[in-house]
Amino acid sequence: MTDALPDTAPGFDQPIAVLKHCHDRIRKQLDTLQRLPEHLARHGADAQARQATAAVVKYFDKAAPLHHADEEENLVPMLTTVAVGDDAATLQALVPGILLDHDAMDAMWQTLHEQLSAIINNAGSFLDAAVVSAFAERYLTHMATEEAHIAPMAKRLFSTAQMLTLGNAMQQRRGLGPATGDAVAALRKDYGHATLDAADVASDPFDQFNAWFEQALAAQVNEPNAMSVATVDGDGKPTSRIVLIKQYDQRGFTWYSNFDSQKGRQLAANPHAALLFFWPELERQVRIEGTVEYTSDAESDRYFHSRPVKSRLAAIASAQSTPIASRAALEQNFAAVEAQYGETPPRPAHWGGFRLVPHRIEFWQGRRSRFHDRIVYVRDSDGNWSTQRLQP
Known part of the structure; x- marks a missing residue:
């Protein structure tokens, strides 16, 4: 055959x-x-x-x-x-x-x-x-x-x-050509997709972010809502991971996770964090720095109950970031939670929303010969935003 x-x-x-x-x-x-x-x-x-x-x-x-x-x-x-x-x-x-x-x-x-x-x-x-x-x-x-x-x-x-x-x-x-040594150093792409001028950006960084985010959606960027979240531990050592943004507005940038996870524990001790969006198809990145706060219980409840049932059950079953003996043990935990709650799992107290309230937002546009455009917004003590161009 x-x-x-x-x-x-x-x-x-x-x-x-x-x-x-x-x-x-x-x-x-x-x-x-x-x-x-x-x-x-x-x-x-x-x-x-x-x-x-x-x-x-x-x-x-x-x-x-x-x-x-x-x-x-x-x-x-x-x-x-x-x-x-x-x-x-x-x-x-x-x-x-x-x-x-x-x-x-x-x-x-x-x-x-x-x-x-x-x-x-x-x-x-x-x-x-x-x-x-x-x-x-x-x-x-x-x-x-x-x-x-x-x-x-x-x-x-x-x-x-x-x-x-x-x-x-x-x-x-396919694992057929490891990119190591000189091969990594030789990897290079010259950018030239667009430009970014201070005279053309919005006066409000949230409006500018919304414009770029909508363009990323229109360009069908792979997971435009994916962002890196960087936090630091008690010794000042940084860690980062990719999460998905679930909301952004004038209050800040929101995602949801386990409060007892590594990032949750670090943010509880030190609420300062940084976000990074990278949209290579548009040769753009957005760097955001600020202070993280919790969303309200009502917001956390509303989002939690909008998730698929299995995702809700997983949030209860997993003690995120803590060791476990095996995948089988993890599956057993899930099965036990599923048997207990069925189709109506409640939001656990250790799970909810984080919102980064920004004080600095930088928009980066790739340009030819590594002469990139960088426009940064900085919030002053009165809550107003100022902009300036940074050298690449």
């Missing part, structure tokens, strides 16, 4: 050809997958079926997610930074559907994976032909769109250096 002869793959110095080669391999696996239901109906989960199934599962479990990541994290963002005019309009029209396809295909694969695993383990012989058909059709249409529009655009717009950057990223994702 499978082709035993491996086909020769192009090198990562030809990243678009590598992506096309991945498509060809996907088509081969889809062909095998589509023939499986009939084979299973005739012969059951025999050795041939199990061998073919194992090959399909191996590919879609390992190679396909890497291919999706190549597109989502490298190819599409790189195209977004260089496409203008009709090319930009084409991306705007196609990229949402491409990303939606990835999510839909991942969901269908989870259904198929369970059935295929049973076949591999000789524990069943059922494979839903309708889901197989929908999965294959979605993939084939998806790949045809990319080959007709996205790949030709990349070939036309990317420079030799950009092709090398894309190929290196794809190679690193």
Whole structure:
């Protein structure tokens, strides 16, 4: 049921050809997958079926997610930074559907994976032909769109250096070329997407942040709401982590977490913190410094009860940042909490919102030759904001 002869793959110095080669391999696996239901109906989960199934599962479990990541994290963002005019309009029209396809295909694969695993383990012989058909059709249409529009655009717009950057990223994702020593030092991107002038920014930094955040959303930046939160411990040693912002307004920038976590304990002792948003697709970052306070119980309750049930249960089950013997023990804690509260878990007293009230906000725009634009807002003792340009 499978082709035993491996086909020769192009090198990562030809990243678009590598992506096309991945498509060809996907088509081969889809062909095998589509023939499986009939084979299973005739012969059951025999050795041939199990061998073919194992090959399909191996590919879609390992190679396909890497291919999706190549597109989502490298190819599409790189195209977004260089496409203008009709090319930009084409991306705007196609990229949402491409990303939606990835999510839909991942969901269908989870259904198929369970059935295929049973076949591999000789524990069943059922494979839903309708889901197989929908999965294959979605993939084939998806790949045809990319080959007709996205790949030709990349070939036309990317420079030799950009092709090398894309190929290196794809190679690193597969663990085939560790970026160490001179290779790291040689990594360099010259910025040139936009400019930032003090005469053009809003007088209020929250208005300026909102404008940039809306532009990040429109550009389909990967997780535009992700920010680094830096805190310090009692010895003055800094730590940082990525969290998701849930609200911003004139009061400050809000996220939610466990008060007893490492950051929660550090903020209780020293409420000074710094946030960082980095939107590489737009060559922008926003640095925010200030003092952290707790949100009201009403705000924490409102957000907590807007979360999915399993996320609420996890907030109760996990003593965040503290050691635990094993993943199994963690799962047992979750199961116990789920059994206790079911669909209506209450907000625990140790969980709620943090709001950073800023006194300094810097907007950084990448420029060519590392001659970047930096505009900083500083709040004075009267609560008013002043702006100034910083040297790069």
